[in-house]
Amino acid sequence: xKTELPxxxxxxxxxxxxxxxxxxxxxxxxFETAERPHIWSLEAYYxxxxxxxxxxxxxxxxxxxxxLDMPDFVIEEVxxxxxxxxSQKILKPVDTGKFFIYGSHDADKVPADRIALLIEAGQxxxxxxxxxxxxxxxxxxxxxxKGQPENILDLGTGSGVLxxxxxxxxxxxxxxxxxxxxxxxxxIENARVNDVxxxxxxxxKSGVFALxxxxxxxxxxxxxxxxDLIVANILAGPLIDLAQDMARNLTDNGRLILSGLLDExxxxxxxxxxxxxxxxxxxxxxxxxxxxTLKRA
Ligand code: SAH
Numbered sequence: 001x002k003t004e005l006p007x008x009x010x011x012x013x014x015x016x017x018x019x020x021x022x023x024x025x026x027x028x029x030x031f032e033t034a035e036r037p038h039i040w041s042l043e044a045y046y047x048x049x050x051x052x053x054x055x056x057x058x059x060x061x062x063x064x065x066x067x068l069d070m071p072d073f074v075i076e077e078v079x080x081x082x083x084x085x086x087s088q089k090i091l092k093p094v095d096t097g098k099f100f101i102y103g104s105h106d107a108d109k110v111p112a113d114r115i116a117l118l119i120e121a122g123q124x125x126x127x128x129x130x131x132x133x134x135x136x137x138x139x140x141x142x143x144x145x146k147g148q149p150e151n152i153l154d155l156g157t158g159s160g161v162l163x164x165x166x167x168x169x170x171x172x173x174x175x176x177x178x179x180x181x182x183x184x185x186x187x188i189e190n191a192r193v194n195d196v197x198x199x200x201x202x203x204x205k206s207g208v209f210a211l212x213x214x215x216x217x218x219x220x221x222x223x224x225x226x227x228d229l230i231v232a233n234i235l236a237g238p239l240i241d242l243a244q245d246m247a248r249n250l251t252d253n254g255r256l257i258l259s260g261l262l263d264e265x266x267x268x269x270x271x272x273x274x275x276x277x278x279x280x281x282x283x284x285x286x287x288x289x290x291x292x293t294l295k296r297a
Contacts, residue, residue, distance in 0.1 A: 001026070001044045001055060003073035004033060009066050010042055016058040017044050026050070050075060096137045098144070099165050115168045117194050119161050132233050132259045135284040135291025136162050139257045140231070142282060143293070144169055149229035153177070153249070155215070155242075156234040156260075160187030163208050166231070167196045173205040175224045177213045184212045216245040228254040233291075236265035240272040247276035252296060255281065259291035266290050 005013060010030050018025045026044040033041050044050075052075060063070050093102035093109060100114035103121060110116045140162070143149065152174045154163035163176035164187075176187050187210045191198050197207025202220045213221045215238075228251045232239060239258050246256055256278065261269050263285070270280060273294055282293040 001046070001050060001073060001075050002041070003059065003071050004039050004041050005071060006038055006066075006068065007040045009062055009068070010040055012065075013042065013059065013062045014044075016062060017055070020054045020058055021046070021050065045078065049077070094134060094137075096134065096141060098141045098169075099137050101137075101161060101165075115165065117161060117164055117168070117190075119159050119164075119190060131286035131289035132291065133161060134286055135289060136231055136233050136257055136259045137165060138284050139259075139282065139291050139293050140166060140169065143229065143255060143257075148172060149227075149255075151225070151227045151229075151251075153221075153225065153227040153230045155230060155232040156238075157187050157210065158183050158233075160190045160208070160210065162231050162233065163187060163210070164190060164194055164196050166229075167191075167208050168194070173199070173224070174208045175221060175227070176208050176210045177218075177221055179212070179214045181212045184210050215242050216249055222249060225249040226251045226254070229257070230254070231257040231259075233257075233259040236261040236269055239269055243272040243276050246273075247278070254296075256294040257291060258294065259289070261290050261292075262288050263290055266292070 014028050017028065024047055026046045028042060028044045030040045030042045033039050055073065059073060060070055093100060093106045095114065098115060100110055100116045101119055102110060102116065104118060107118070148170050150172050152166050152170070152172055154166065154174060154176045157163050157176035157178045160176055163174050167174045178184055178187070187208070188198060191208050191210070199205070199207050199209035202209060202224060209224065211218060211220055216222050226249050230246060230250055232242065239261065250256060258269060269292070277296050278294040279297045280292060281295045284291040
């Protein structure tokens with residue numbers, strides 16, 4: 001079902017659609033229309049074709065309550081699509097010069113001289129498309145030019161893209177953690193797909209050790225430290241909250257790569273880390289996103 005309504009009455013109409021529908025309730029989505037700024041398009045998806053009468057009555061009711069004319073609405077069948085497969089095709093490979101992150105539909109385009117990672121668009125964040133991930137990959141490349149870190153943490157690993165990239169680049173233990181267990185499972189799956197060794201236990205220092213943890217709260221994670229490289233592509237808020245823990249779990253000569261912050265948040269993040277004795281080493285910008293490499297002053 002599709003209609004167009006002023007934004008302010010969409011929640012009330014959605015509530016009515018849920019109330020009048022049987023089980024399962026429809027899934028709704030609304031978005032701005034290009035031409036008329038405060039008129040939004042509302043779509044409600046049903047498993048079975050819904051009856052027109054009750055929807056018409058609900059719409060009439062909400063409009064009359066708000067002194068609005070009744071808009072048109074349509075009920076039509078939507079083509080069945082495999083949305084995951086479709087979105088995978090849209091994703092283009094990411095080529096940083098050193099790394100090539102691609103979906104299986106681009107398997108024939110992998111240049112021979114890149115470190116290649118097959119990462120399908122899936123449940124966990126991190127296909128390398130996002131400016132924040134790209135910034136981290138660039139920062140990792142620059143750190144590689146200076147030497148090889150000995151003990152690495154990817155905090156907020158998502159799909160595992162950065163952890164796997166680093167495990168391919170360096171022969172050092174990589175810990176990959178995420179607060180979300182789906183990310184941990186996806187990382188393990190992506191390690192298998194990309195032939196990256198998985199550590200058998202927290203004590204095993206080969207390949208990638210993936211675990212679910214909120215920040216450094218899990219003793220297994222802290223026990224794998226201290227780290228001489230920590231990459232954290234999470235948002236500005238959590239990065240600021242984690243500043244003290246980062247300092248505690250990083251070696252004296254260690255480096256931090258922080259990403260997921262916007263240009264206007266950079267000063268606040270740097271302030272929080274300056275309080276822990278860190279200074280800015282390098283800055284990477286992609287659109288409004290910033291990735292930062294920090295070291296101790
Ligand atoms: N590293 C990937 C994914 C970044 S998305 C990349 O660069 O593409 C950020 C991830 O951080 C999400 O998967 C989210 O679940 C995780 N995250 C957010 N807060 C966290 C916290 N406090 N501790 C651990 N992981 C966290």
